[in-house]
Amino acid sequence: MDYIIATSSTSDLPRTWLEEHQIPFIPYSYTVGETLCEDDCREETRTAVYRGMREGDLLKTSMINEFVYYDFFKDLLDTGKDVIFLDMSQKMSVSFVNANAAAKKLREEYPAQRLYVMDTLCISGGLGTLVENMVRRAEDGMSFEDVVAWGEANKLKIAHRFTVDDLKYLKAGGRVSNASALVGSILDIKPVLYVPDGGTLDVAQKVRGRKKALRAIVDGVLHDLSEIDPAGLEIHILQADCVADAEFVRDEILKVYPQIGRVTITGLGVVIGAHCGPGLLTIFYLCAGRRPT
Numbered sequence: 001m002d003y004i005i006a007t008s009s010t011s012d013l014p015r016t017w018l019e020e021h022q023i024p025f026i027p028y029s030y031t032v033g034e035t036l037c038e039d040d041c042r043e044e045t046r047t048a049v050y051r052g053m054r055e056g057d058l059l060k061t062s063m064i065n066e067f068v069y070y071d072f073f074k075d076l077l078d079t080g081k082d083v084i085f086l087d088m089s090q091k092m093s094v095s096f097v098n099a100n101a102a103a104k105k106l107r108e109e110y111p112a113q114r115l116y117v118m119d120t121l122c123i124s125g126g127l128g129t130l131v132e133n134m135v136r137r138a139e140d141g142m143s144f145e146d147v148v149a150w151g152e153a154n155k156l157k158i159a160h161r162f163t164v165d166d167l168k169y170l171k172a173g174g175r176v177s178n179a180s181a182l183v184g185s186i187l188d189i190k191p192v193l194y195v196p197d198g199g200t201l202d203v204a205q206k207v208r209g210r211k212k213a214l215r216a217i218v219d220g221v222l223h224d225l226s227e228i229d230p231a232g233l234e235i236h237i238l239q240a241d242c243v244a245d246a247e248f249v250r251d252e253i254l255k256v257y258p259q260i261g262r263v264t265i266t267g268l269g270v271v272i273g274a275h276c277g278p279g280l281l282t283i284f285y286l287c288a289g290r291r292p293t
Contacts, residue, residue: 003082003114003144005135006072008064008095009039010088011128012238012269021135026072026087028095028271030061039270046267050241050278059274063095069102073115077106082114082144086131086151088123089199116148118155121199124272125238125284126160132234133286159287160195161204161220163213165242165279167191192216194292204292210279214245216293217283218252224287225257232261233285238268240280249283 006024007013018025018041028039032052039045053059076083085103090096096119103117122130134151142150167189190213194204204220207213225233235253239246246265254260268280 001081001138003084003138004076004079005084005086005131005138005147006076007085007127007131008087009041010093010124010269010271011086011131012124012266012272013041013128013131014043014266015041017132021139023131023135024072024076026064026069028061028064030059030270030274032057032059037270041269043267046270046273047241049270050267050273053273054241054278059270061271061274063093064098066098066101069095069099070105073102073106074109077110077113077115080113082116084116084118084134084144084148084151086118086120086127086134088127089121089195090119091121091199092123092201114144116144118148118151119199120151120155121195121197122155122158123160123195123199123201124269125236125282126158126195129158129234129236129284129286130155154286156197157286157289159221159224159285159290160282161217161284162193162201162276162280162282163190163210163217164193164276165190165210166277169275169277192220194220195290196292197290202292210245214249214281217281218249220293221249221253221283221285222256223293224285224291225253225260227288228286230257231259234261235263235283235285237263237265238282238284239265240268240273240276241278242281245279245281249281 009027099117103115134147138147188208189206191203192205237246250263
């Protein structure tokens, strides 16, 4: 490629894929207790983190500051190539503001090169799905301008569906109140979440029990797929120490749509997992448009 597509670790893509396609990524950091760690996108790291969380580890995440973005972007521009950078939705992190501040300075320093920072309105594997699709088109020879245009035209066609297993993590992050978390835990309430066009994380519905939450995820996917031709479609399921649940969701979808091209199951990235906890199950794919159910 005659330009670079770069992303952040919150795209939750496997490290093996990022290395295979030579995609630079900027890592977010997190702490486990007092230990500072780097989100390295490795499957073994994700597995160990969620095992530790089940055993009581407390994680905190940090935004990326302007100076770190500046150094990251400068290294990319020093190759002489133009750059497209994809991070998670600005509604989910102040990091987006910092990335733009760094980019503004560098555009003045490198006036002959282009540095495009997209507000993807995506998170986690939804961001990863956007990155994958844009990289595929770039590798097929699509121009910088056309890849950017494709991303902007299609980013809101990436469905994000989630369910969490324990409300205490959402409570700790301020997404549910103490009272709601207490009542929800007593009644075994499981929220089913999605990302709307605004790039936030919203509750689509609340159900009782894990099985009903997984069923709601499946039903939402099947409804989306009924509106498109799913032949050859790629679906990505990310899981935080709940492989059996991910396999259930995969198998239920394939029963109805065996013509789907590929359904992958990989570990969820650490950053969103730190806020939602072990048992988080997410699914991402291209569709006709985002909707809660």
